[in-house]
Amino acid sequence: MSFAWAKQYEPKSAFTKWVDEKLPLPRLVYNAVGAGYPVPRNLNYMWNFGVLAGFCLVLQIVTGVILAMHYAANTEVAFGTVEHIMRNVNYGWMMRYAHANGASFFFIVIYLHIFRGLYYSSYKAPREMIWLLGVVIFLLMMATAFMGYVLPWGQMSFWGAKVITGLFGAIPFIGEPLQIWLLGGFAPDNAALNRFFSLHFLLPFVIAGVVILHIWALHIPGSSNPTGVEVKKESDTVPFHPYYTSKDGFGLGVFLILFTFMVFFLPNMLGHPDNYIEANPLSTPALIVPEWYFLPFYAILRAFTADLTIPFTGIVLIEAKLLGVIAMFGSILVWFFLPWLDKSPVRSGHYRPMFKKFFWFGLIPCMALLTYVGGAPAEEPYVLLSQIATAYYFLHFLVILPIVSQIEVPKPLPYSITEAVLGSDDKPGGTDGGGDNPQAVVKPLPGSDPDGSLQPAE
Amino acid sequence: MTIRLAGILIGLGITAVLVLWSLIPGAYNYAFGPPAEKPAYYVFKEKPVAPEGGFSFDGPLGKWDYAQLQRGYAVYKQVCSACHGLKYVAFRNLEELGYTEAQVRAEAATWNVPGIDPNTGEATTRPGEPTDYFPNPYPNDVAAAAANNNAIPPDLSLMTKARKDGTNYVYSLLNGYVDPDPEKLAKAQENGFETPPGLYFNPWFSNVNLAMPPQLYPDLITYDDGTEATVPQMSADIAAFLTWTAEPSLVQRKQTGWFVIAFLIFATGLAFLSYKQIWAGKKAKKK
Numbered sequence: 001m002s003f004a005w006a007k008q009y010e011p012k013s014a015f016t017k018w019v020d021e022k023l024p025l026p027r028l029v030y031n032a033v034g035a036g037y038p039v040p041r042n043l044n045y046m047w048n049f050g051v052l053a054g055f056c057l058v059l060q061i062v063t064g065v066i067l068a069m070h071y072a073a074n075t076e077v078a079f080g081t082v083e084h085i086m087r088n089v090n091y092g093w094m095m096r097y098a099h100a101n102g103a104s105f106f107f108i109v110i111y112l113h114i115f116r117g118l119y120y121s122s123y124k125a126p127r128e129m130i131w132l133l134g135v136v137i138f139l140l141m142m143a144t145a146f147m148g149y150v151l152p153w154g155q156m157s158f159w160g161a162k163v164i165t166g167l168f169g170a171i172p173f174i175g176e177p178l179q180i181w182l183l184g185g186f187a188p189d190n191a192a193l194n195r196f197f198s199l200h201f202l203l204p205f206v207i208a209g210v211v212i213l214h215i216w217a218l219h220i221p222g223s224s225n226p227t228g229v230e231v232k233k234e235s236d237t238v239p240f241h242p243y244y245t246s247k248d249g250f251g252l253g254v255f256l257i258l259f260t261f262m263v264f265f266l267p268n269m270l271g272h273p274d275n276y277i278e279a280n281p282l283s284t285p286a287l288i289v290p291e292w293y294f295l296p297f298y299a300i301l302r303a304f305t306a307d308l309t310i311p312f313t314g315i316v317l318i319e320a321k322l323l324g325v326i327a328m329f330g331s332i333l334v335w336f337f338l339p340w341l342d343k344s345p346v347r348s349g350h351y352r353p354m355f356k357k358f359f360w361f362g363l364i365p366c367m368a369l370l371t372y373v374g375g376a377p378a379e380e381p382y383v384l385l386s387q388i389a390t391a392y393y394f395l396h397f398l399v400i401l402p403i404v405s406q407i408e409v410p411k412p413l414p415y416s417i418t419e420a421v422l423g424s425d426d427k428p429g430g431t432d433g434g435g436d437n438p439q440a441v442v443k444p445l446p447g448s449d450p451d452g453s454l455q456p457a458e
Numbered sequence: 459m460t461i462r463l464a465g466i467l468i469g470l471g472i473t474a475v476l477v478l479w480s481l482i483p484g485a486y487n488y489a490f491g492p493p494a495e496k497p498a499y500y501v502f503k504e505k506p507v508a509p510e511g512g513f514s515f516d517g518p519l520g521k522w523d524y525a526q527l528q529r530g531y532a533v534y535k536q537v538c539s540a541c542h543g544l545k546y547v548a549f550r551n552l553e554e555l556g557y558t559e560a561q562v563r564a565e566a567a568t569w570n571v572p573g574i575d576p577n578t579g580e581a582t583t584r585p586g587e588p589t590d591y592f593p594n595p596y597p598n599d600v601a602a603a604a605a606n607n608n609a610i611p612p613d614l615s616l617m618t619k620a621r622k623d624g625t626n627y628v629y630s631l632l633n634g635y636v637d638p639d640p641e642k643l644a645k646a647q648e649n650g651f652e653t654p655p656g657l658y659f660n661p662w663f664s665n666v667n668l669a670m671p672p673q674l675y676p677d678l679i680t681y682d683d684g685t686e687a688t689v690p691q692m693s694a695d696i697a698a699f700l701t702w703t704a705e706p707s708l709v710q711r712k713q714t715g716w717f718v719i720a721f722l723i724f725a726t727g728l729a730f731l732s733y734k735q736i737w738a739g740k741k742a743k744k745k
Contacts, residue, residue, distance in 0.1 A: 041740055080546070083546045083615070083616070086705075086707070087546060087551075087706060087707075093705075093707040093711060094711070094714070097711075238740060242736050243736060243737065243740070246729070246732050246733040246736045246737070247733050247737070249729045249732075249733065250726065250729040250730045250733045252729075253722060253725055253726025253729045253730075254726060256722050256726075257719060257722045257723060257726060260715065260718050260719055260722060261715070261719060263715070264711055264712060264714060264715025264716075264718060264719070265518055265712060265715055267711070268619060273619065273620050273621055273622050273624065274620065276616045276619040276620035276704075277612075277616070277620045286664070303476060303480065304475075304476060304479075304480050305480045305484055306479045306480045306483060306484075307479070308475055308479055309479070320480070323475065327472065327476075330472070334465075337461060337465060340461040340462070341461060341462055341465045343462065379494055380484070380488040380494060381488065383484055384481065384484060384485055384488060387476055387477075387480055387481040387484065388481070390476060391473045391476050391477055391481070394469050394472045394473055394476075395469055395470075395473055397465075397469070398465040398466060398468055398469025398470075398472075399465070399466050399469040399470060399473075402462035402465055402466055403466070406462075421740075421741075
């Protein structure tokens with residue numbers, strides 16, 4: 001599936017013709033990320049992070065496979081084999097620092113990618129499936145990163161694993177047996193370390209599979225763009241190659257400069273010193289904190305400090321711990337419903353004055369505050385701040401977005417992408433592209449059937 | 459519409475539970491309840507400080523000061539190694555401090571490492587070889603605790619990475635056995651603070667009462683290079699040595715970093731120029 005004006009792959013040599021006949025893989029690549037994929041011409045740098053996320057995944061798999069050649073998932077030796085990598089394996093220190101910081105940068109990139117989606121409403125029709133698959137990828141990443149952090153078997157590995165698996169113990173009735181079954185014991189030990197290693201090796205390939213679905217789903221309607229106005233004609237697009245390969249190449253260079261700066265000059269800044277102490281089940285660290293990228297969700301987990309009781313009777317309906325677990329998982333599950341919670345026909349935050357205010361002055365400070373208090377000790381005033389931020393988080397997605405999308409008066413949209421870029425188009429003036437009529441924005445794509453249905457992808 | 463209505467109801471519900479049961483009682487308690495108490499020792503806590511002039515390996519251009527590392531090794535061997543192991547460091551690694559292979563072989567032989575008697579198979583000790591790792595002074599943790607008033611001396615291989623601002627922490631701690639400030643002490647004692655017998659006051663330690671007695675005294679050891687063995691000097695030397703044991707690749711890492719980043723800046727510059735050239739015809743003309 002592509003636009004009618006997309007360039008077609010034409011094998012030139014006898015060899016490429018032969019390959020194209022037997023296995024049209026070059027054709028697939030040409031149509032996916034080559035000249036055969038027309039992309040809106042007005043994408044800004046926020047559209048760079050999908051490619052960067054793909055790069056991070058490959059980087060993590062390559063460094064991770066090399067590390068796995070030297071690592072042993074056994075509680076007796078795991079910590080020692082990590083030190084073996086750092087000291088005796090040629091450039092092992094570089095591999096491990098790249099892998100550890102690579103995880104952090106993967107999450108930085110993914111968070112920017114998600115925030116791009118939130119601001120420009122990339123989750124709206126016809127791109128709901130891309131968004132849903134993206135949330136699945138994010139959940140898989142969280143599981144993978146959590147299990148990866150356990151593997152060095154340092155103090156934070158052990159106690160982090162204990163706290164997080166302990167969350168399952170909050171589930172009524174089946175919680176405790178479920179927790180023991182997941183860990184293979186009463187506390188994290190060899191059984192847990194082994195299965196975490198096994199799953200940590202497996203899940204990145206599952207992620208890669210879902211990424212393929214994510215990109216496949218993207219190629220059906222094509223990329224969104226900063227105006228949120230759909231592509232109308234050829235002058236609205238440029239071929240992915242060379243236009244976006246060159247732009248993403250530059251973005252990748254900037255990313256790599258920042259990334260290698262951390263790897264070579266501040267490799268332990270995003271880690272925790274306690275993880276250079278071997279795991280000791282008898283000595284609890286003063287403050288157990290997860291990796292920085294989990295802090296907002298950890299703050300939501302800890303915000304619920306009191307059981308839900310029937311006042312003045314002392315009857316506990318839901319324990320505080322379970323409330324926290326529900327809220328933490330709920331905080332991500334709510335993203336699955338986003339395409340149906342936000343019904344504004346206008347996609348881009350640029351043209352949505354109320355939404356824009358809530359985004360920049362509500363959601364962004366809220367997430368920053370949650371990250372900050374997630375790493376702070378569980379004492380006042382941090383608890384109070386985490387409760388305020390948690391309340392706003394849920395209000396933003398579940399209450400503010402649906403109401404704003406109902407009452408907001410959007411600004412006029414440009415007629416087309418070409419007009420947005422060049423200032424004029426064949427049909428100047430008009431706000432043909434939007435207003436409050438969703439049908440005006442969600443145009444049937446060129447090349448689709450007359451009834452508006454989409455063709456299956458190539 | 460149903461989804462949005464359900465969303466609004468669920469959102470208000472979650473917020474109500476959070477605000478009514480957790481936030482309001484918590485805020486009330488915070489405002490009118492008894493103030494949360496920090497532990498009594500908090501008044502003494504100090505942040506790690508760097509020695510005057512810092513360390514040679516600080517900063518992106520840092521390099522090892524081999525003379526200092528060798529002095530630090532002398533402090534470790536003559537003082538620390540009585541109680542602390544260095545299990546991730548092998549004698550062969552000492553070549554990185556500027557010793558020759560023959561010197562390392564001779565040095566390794568001055569250490570006794572666990573071995574097996576080839577005739578009887580009994581556990582015994584033998585002189586170390588370059589491939590051996592530094593021996594632990596105690597056969598096991600129980601023996602270590604028994605010999606040290608129930609505190610196990612930690613292995614030092616990774617100490618400077620296992621503490622916040624670790625190099626300066628080691629320096630400050632060893633240099634930091636001071637008498638408590640009398641004013642602060644009076645205040646802390648009101649809150650139940652004491653330094654129990656067998657522990658030693660040190661404001662750089664996590665709870666300021668440390669099981670390790672002060673170890674360094676002026677002229678405790680004689681440096682081969684004639685440096686005066688003051689307490690700050692020895693503290694700085696051992697802190698430098700332990701930085702090396704924690705991360706032998708530190709200097710190599712920074713030097714590699716310069717090459718990598720220089721190359722990337724060059725490559726990114728080229729990528730930027732090609733991006734500009736490819737897009738030249740597609741951008742709006744400046745008005």
